[in-house]
Amino acid sequence: MPLEQKKYPVGAHPDLPPPVSTTGPLAWIKTNLFSSPLNTALTILSLWLLWTIVPPFINWVFLESIWDAADRKDCWAQMPNPREGACWAFIIGSFEFFVYGWYPDTEKWRVNLSFIILIFAIVGVLKEKLPGKKYWLLFAGAFPFIAAWLLLGGFGLKEVETSKIGGILLTVIIGITGISFSLPIGIVLALGRRSKMPALSSVCVIFIEFIRGVPLITLLFVASTMLTYFLPPGSTFDLLMRVLIMVTLFQSAYIAEIVRGGLQGLSQGQYEAADSLGLNYWKAHRLIILPQALKISIPPIVNTFISLFKDTTLVLIIGMMDIVGLGRARLNDPYWLGLAGELYLFIAIFFFICCFSMSRYSINLENKLSTGRRD
Amino acid sequence: MPENNLSTANAETIISITGMHKWFGDFHVLKDIDLEVKQGERIVICGPSGSGKSTLIRCINRLEEHQQGTIVVDGTELTQDLKNIEIIRSEVGMVFQQFNLFPHLTVLENLTLAPIWVRKTPKAEAEEMAMQYLERVKIPEQSKKYPGQLSGGQQQRVAIARSLCMNPRIMLFDEPTSALDPEMIKEVLDVMIELAESGMTMLVVTHEMGFATAVAHRVIFMDGGEIIEANDPDNFFNNPQNDRTKLFLSQILQH
Numbered sequence: 357m358p359l360e361q362k363k364y365p366v367g368a369h370p371d372l373p374p375p376v377s378t379t380g381p382l383a384w385i386k387t388n389l390f391s392s393p394l395n396t397a398l399t400i401l402s403l404w405l406l407w408t409i410v411p412p413f414i415n416w417v418f419l420e421s422i423w424d425a426a427d428r429k430d431c432w433a434q435m436p437n438p439r440e441g442a443c444w445a446f447i448i449g450s451f452e453f454f455v456y457g458w459y460p461d462t463e464k465w466r467v468n469l470s471f472i473i474l475i476f477a478i479v480g481v482l483k484e485k486l487p488g489k490k491y492w493l494l495f496a497g498a499f500p501f502i503a504a505w506l507l508l509g510g511f512g513l514k515e516v517e518t519s520k521i522g523g524i525l526l527t528v529i530i531g532i533t534g535i536s537f538s539l540p541i542g543i544v545l546a547l548g549r550r551s552k553m554p555a556l557s558s559v560c561v562i563f564i565e566f567i568r569g570v571p572l573i574t575l576l577f578v579a580s581t582m583l584t585y586f587l588p589p590g591s592t593f594d595l596l597m598r599v600l601i602m603v604t605l606f607q608s609a610y611i612a613e614i615v616r617g618g619l620q621g622l623s624q625g626q627y628e629a630a631d632s633l634g635l636n637y638w639k640a641h642r643l644i645i646l647p648q649a650l651k652i653s654i655p656p657i658v659n660t661f662i663s664l665f666k667d668t669t670l671v672l673i674i675g676m677m678d679i680v681g682l683g684r685a686r687l688n689d690p691y692w693l694g695l696a697g698e699l700y701l702f703i704a705i706f707f708f709i710c711c712f713s714m715s716r717y718s719i720n721l722e723n724k725l726s727t728g729r730r731d
Numbered sequence: 732m733p734e735n736n737l738s739t740a741n742a743e744t745i746i747s748i749t750g751m752h753k754w755f756g757d758f759h760v761l762k763d764i765d766l767e768v769k770q771g772e773r774i775v776i777c778g779p780s781g782s783g784k785s786t787l788i789r790c791i792n793r794l795e796e797h798q799q800g801t802i803v804v805d806g807t808e809l810t811q812d813l814k815n816i817e818i819i820r821s822e823v824g825m826v827f828q829q830f831n832l833f834p835h836l837t838v839l840e841n842l843t844l845a846p847i848w849v850r851k852t853p854k855a856e857a858e859e860m861a862m863q864y865l866e867r868v869k870i871p872e873q874s875k876k877y878p879g880q881l882s883g884g885q886q887q888r889v890a891i892a893r894s895l896c897m898n899p900r901i902m903l904f905d906e907p908t909s910a911l912d913p914e915m916i917k918e919v920l921d922v923m924i925e926l927a928e929s930g931m932t933m934l935v936v937t938h939e940m941g942f943a944t945a946v947a948h949r950v951i952f953m954d955g956g957e958i959i960e961a962n963d964p965d966n967f968f969n970n971p972q973n974d975r976t977k978l979f980l981s982q983i984l985q986h
């Protein structure tokens with residue numbers, strides 16, 4: 357307790373700094389780390405865990421690691437004690453394989469070009485206030501088809517079989533296709549489900565509920581095996597294509613439910629105001645209803661996109677070689693046998709960067725779209 | 732003070748409702764409604780809660796569908812035909828109790844949206860017109876703000892301006908001041924009185940009896956889904972005919 361409080365005349369009280377005991381680093385440490393015996397114990401335990409884990413990890417990843425070697429024996433030969441550090445030479449040496457799969461060497465520029473246009477398409481969609489935004493969106497809408505042509509060939513380009521596609525390329529293809537097609541399909545399904553036409557709405561309900569009731573892995577098995585029974589005999593329908601369709605449908609059902617939630621969050625008054633101004637169904641939805649419903653839905657939508665992106669690794673089970681599949685295959689390579697730690701850390705970092713950027717973008721977008729208080 | 736004794740007799744009929752019924756499921760909410768509204772006429776509708784006032788005016792722009800009888804607005808009959816409904820809606824403005832502004836758009840965008848997308852007015856022209864109406868409702872300085880940043884009274888004035896931007900021939904008001912704090916009611920009523928003076932055809936559901944006396948040509952009293960009594964404000968308030976009207980008036984005038 358302060359012993360004496362200086363008195364000021366009424367109305368002339370100056371701004372004073374807060375008492376020392378409530379600010380400053382020492383106070384922060386005291387209130388946040390050592391406020392009670394339990395808290396103190398937890399702090400000490402955490403410090404001990406950090407101490408036992410972090411230094412060896414840093415040692416392994418950076419200090420003792422080898423970045424340039426011909427194979428794992430060479431790696432270990434370069435260390436004071438074998439296996440003391442990471443052998444990043446493995447990842448570096450396999451990097452091209454991890455990115456392109458078995459895509460023919462002479463055609464790899466097509467993959468690179470696709471990645472570059474992908475970046476333009478993403479920027480075109482995400483960046484606001486871009487001159488000619490409309491054309492950017494058109495371009496982004498056309499992107500999947502441009503990329504399909506570039507990657508698979510035909511129409512003047514040498515054809516590449518989809519079985520040659522693997523690794524990060526495959527992961528990104530499945531992820532981007534699922535994300536970009538499921539959003540529009542999901543929106544249409546959500547609107548269909550809320551439609552006043554009973555036939556339309558029941559078709560949508562059945563579709564959504566069926567898909568949501570089945571694990572993705574089952575749908576992938578259906579894609580890889582059963583679909584051939586339904587197709588006319590002799591017709592070949594590319595496995596990658598089937599997987600893309602299944603993943604998109606799966607994702608659409610979830611997006612539909614999220615968007616439906618967003619639509620339900622809007623007051624009836626918004627529909628009535630739009631109607632009373634003479635806006636028809638499509639204009640009302642495009643200008644009034646969907647912008648608001650989608651805004652509410654951004655966090656859960658991005659959330660499912662993130663899960664989808666990680667779930668693409670499931671295609672491994674039906675024999676497609678995504679980044680995890682290729683990595684595991686490489687682990688059996690006699691030259692690089694058993695470098696699992698390096699591999700999975702690399703894969704984890706890849707997924708983390710992708711998912712974390714999506715998550716940051718969604719937070720950024722939410723902040724940008726918030727317009728004053730909600731009523 | 733607006734002209735109260737407008738010679739509505741020889742004005743053109745703009746809304747004509749005959750033998751109209753409406754049900755919500757089994758509930759008979761509007762019963763045999765007959766109502767003629769002349770161009771430039773101002774009608775105040777009052778009645779106890781649940782009597783069907785909102786439903787009646789919402790039938791006029793087809794926010795609710797009637798099941799029997801006819802409603803003709805400005806020469807167009809309301810039927811299932813979506814084209815007719817759109818035509819009528821663009822001629823009839825509506826102001827809601829809860830304002831119903833579009834929260835994701837600025838005030839200016841709220842105002843220009845329908846002119847641009849329904850009337851195909853060029854953007855610059857629509858914005859110029861929107862600013863004129865914002866001047867008229869006395870909040871031009873708020874045009875860049877979002878609805879959530881305005882007071883209730885300001886929001887309701889924006890909502891009125893938004894409807895006016897479509898140059899409607901008829902304005903419907905559903906308890907426009909009921910959601911407002913007392914000190915904001917006057918600013919909205921002032922805008923409505925000004926609108927009345929400009930000769931707009933208005934149907935107003937309200938319990939603001941001062942407004943009714945000052946502005947209305949006719950006051951309509953509804954109860955149980957029927958129009959019980961309709962008269963000019965003077966006779967309506969001072970010489971009510973029906974017992975239910977008398978009871979209602981004694982109740983609301985107590986406050």
Ligand SMILES: Nc1ncnc2c1ncn2[C@@H]1O[C@H](COP(=O)(O)OP(=O)(O)OP(=O)(O)O)[C@@H](O)[C@H]1O
Pocket residue numbers: 755758760778779780781782783784785786787
């Ligand atoms: N969509 C609806 N479905 C079923 N019943 C409804 C619906 N809308 C209104 N009603 C009922 O119809 C009756 C008339 O409603 P309405 O809103 O027209 O009354 P009101 O006179 O405007 O009342 P208030 O002064 O409370 O606004 C009420 O009993 C109400 O419960």
Ligand SMILES: [Mg+2]
Pocket residue numbers: 784785786905906
């Ligand atoms: Mg009402």
